Amino acid sequence: MSESMSTDGTASAPGSDYELDCGKVRLKAQNVPKRVQLLFLSTISFATIGALSICAWALAQNSRYDSREDS
Numbered sequence: 001m002s003e004s005m006s007t008d009g010t011a012s013a014p015g016s017d018y019e020l021d022c023g024k025v026r027l028k029a030q031n032v033p034k035r036v037q038l039l040f041l042s043t044i045s046f047a048t049i050g051a052l053s054i055c056a057w058a059l060a061q062n063s064r065y066d067s068r069e070d071s
Contacts, residue, residue, distance in 0.1 A: 016037070019028045 017030045
């Protein structure tokens with residue numbers, strides 16, 4: 001087995017180092033486990049899909065209201 005296993009009782013998975021630099025904001029994360037990466041990405045994906053769904057619903061409601069107003 002090529003991966004090293006943790007013996008301190010915590011479940012660990014191989015991770016990666018990340019660095020995000022946006023002008024004055026700098027975020028650096030070291031050794032982020034894959035499980036946390038997947039959780040973060042899925043949370044961001046669901047939030048994005050939810051926001052787009054709400055915007056589409058509001059646009060449809062607004063369009064329906066405008067069409068009734070024009071009649």
